[in-house]
Amino acid sequence: xxxQFIETNGIHLHVGQDGPSDGxxxxxxxxxxxFSYGWKRQIPYLSSAGYRVWAPDQxxxxxxxxxxxIAAYTLDILADxxxxxxxxxxxxxxxxxxxxxxxxxxxxxATKYPDRIARMIVMNVPHGLVLQRHLRRNIKQLCRSWYxxxxxxxxxxxxxxxxxxxxxxxxxxxxxxRPGTFTQNDLDIYRQAWSQPKxxxxxxxxxxxxxxxxxxxxxxxxxxxxxxxxxGAQDRFLGRELAQPSIDLCDDGRLIFIEEATHWVQHEEAExxxxxIAIFLSNGMKD
Numbered sequence: 001x002x003x004q005f006i007e008t009n010g011i012h013l014h015v016g017q018d019g020p021s022d023g024x025x026x027x028x029x030x031x032x033x034x035f036s037y038g039w040k041r042q043i044p045y046l047s048s049a050g051y052r053v054w055a056p057d058q059x060x061x062x063x064x065x066x067x068x069x070i071a072a073y074t075l076d077i078l079a080d081x082x083x084x085x086x087x088x089x090x091x092x093x094x095x096x097x098x099x100x101x102x103x104x105x106x107x108x109x110a111t112k113y114p115d116r117i118a119r120m121i122v123m124n125v126p127h128g129l130v131l132q133r134h135l136r137r138n139i140k141q142l143c144r145s146w147y148x149x150x151x152x153x154x155x156x157x158x159x160x161x162x163x164x165x166x167x168x169x170x171x172x173x174x175x176x177x178r179p180g181t182f183t184q185n186d187l188d189i190y191r192q193a194w195s196q197p198k199x200x201x202x203x204x205x206x207x208x209x210x211x212x213x214x215x216x217x218x219x220x221x222x223x224x225x226x227x228x229x230x231x232g233a234q235d236r237f238l239g240r241e242l243a244q245p246s247i248d249l250c251d252d253g254r255l256i257f258i259e260e261a262t263h264w265v266q267h268e269e270a271e272x273x274x275x276x277i278a279i280f281l282s283n284g285m286k287d
Contacts, residue, residue, distance in 0.1 A: 001043065005063075006056070008084025009077065014063035015085070016055040019047030024118075025091045026281070027082060028055040031100020031125075032203060033169040035062040035193050037186075038099070041270035042277065049278055051095070054085060058102070060202025062193040073202070073209040075128075079109045086116055095281050099123040099266055101206055110225040111218060121228045121277055124235055124263050126242035127249050129221045134242055141239055151207040158201045166191050176236045177264045226252040228280045230273060232261030254280075 005012040016036045019026075026046055030038045036055040046053045057064040059081055060073060067073075082105060086094045096117050098106030103125035110120050111128075125131075134141040151157050161168050170191070173182050182190075194200050227250045231243045240257065247253040256276060261269045 001055075006054075006085060006088050008088055009080045011059055011065035011067060011081070013059065013065070013081065013085070014057040016043065017053065018043050018055075019052045020050060021052060023047075023050050023052035024281075025086065025089050025094040026051045026053050027085060027094050027096055028053065029058065029082070029096065029098035029102025029105050030055070030061070031098075031102045032206065033173070033190065033194065034100075035190075037189055037193070039266070042097070042266060042274060045270075045274040046277070051281070052089070054089065056081075056085060057193075058105070060205060061199060062196055066196075066198040066202040068198075070205050070208045070212055073205040074213050075105065075108045075210070075215045076112070078105045078206075079112055082106075082109050083113055083116055092116070093118045095119050095121075097121045097123075097277060098125070100125055100263070104128065107223070108215065110223050110227070111221065114224045117225045119226045119228075119281060119283075120223075121230065121280060123230045123265055123273075124232055124238060126238065127221070127223070127246040128215070129217060129249065130242050130245045131238075132217075133245075134239075138239070138241075141242070144237055144239065148207055148211065151204045152211055155201075157204055161194070161200055166194050169194065173264075177262050178260075178268050181262075181264055181267050221249060223250040223253070225250075226280075226283075227254070228276065229253065229255045230265060230276060231255065231257050232263055232265035232268070233257045233259045234261060235263040237263050 001016045001018045003016050006015045028039045035057045039055045043053050060066050096106045103122035106122050110117050233240050247255040258269050266273045
């Protein structure tokens with residue numbers, strides 16, 4: 001892969017690039033606590049299929065810029081980062097694929113800028129309105145999301161993580177995934193990314209901004225972009241009951257459960273996920 005620093009929305013993002021320069025643009029948005037490396041099973045597959053793949057370290061992560069302050073990590077700003085990448089690539093539209101926090105950003109990009117997204121694939125994160133409703137009314141989901149509220153504490157979560165040699169994010173990955181999903185080499189690579197100056201605090205600021213500076217939901221929350229929602233049914237963080245209501249908010253949506261997979265569906269069931277992505281994106285060529 002070719003790695004470049006791309007200017008977007010007033011910052012520079014570290015972006016892995018692969019595939020033919022004239023291929024249709026696919027932007028892969030990682031989640032917490034990963035970075036672009038989390039797409040290692042999807043990037044070669046998509047590039048070999050003829051797509052131009054961009055996989056950024058999103059703001060605050062790994063080698064990308066890490067602005068100070070919670071206000072620099074609102075969903076509006078994160079969405080504008082993606083639009084800046086599309087512009088930097090010289091494209092009018094892109095295919096957008098997101099997992100975890102990357103999926104949350106993708107949902108918001110599709111809400112604000114539907115004309116810039118040809119098709120969207122999101123994994124194991126619901127539409128923002130659905131998540132908001134369940135955090136208010138669903139006690140089981142509220143308990144699953146305890147860490148969101150722990151992360152609101154100033155300085156303490158990142159201090160503890162560093163003092164304990166990143167034990168919390170490491171154990172979270174290992175305990176919430178199928179055995180063997182993340183190798184020791186994977187975890188070492190993630191620790192290196194978390195150890196970058198200001199990285200872990202910036203990563204947690206995404207959660208702080210979500211609660212302390214939430215976006216204003218539009219009067220019409222419906223998604224007009226053709227959307228595929230892939231959901232690992234064994235997710236310990238987000239219940240499957242959040243999936244169907246999310247697709248119900250899409251004008252053209254499809255939901256696929258992968259029963260054996262956890263939250264880390266693109267790692268555990270890479271071959272199936274890759275095939276689902278390829279089929280859905282190829283249909284977009286006919287739009």
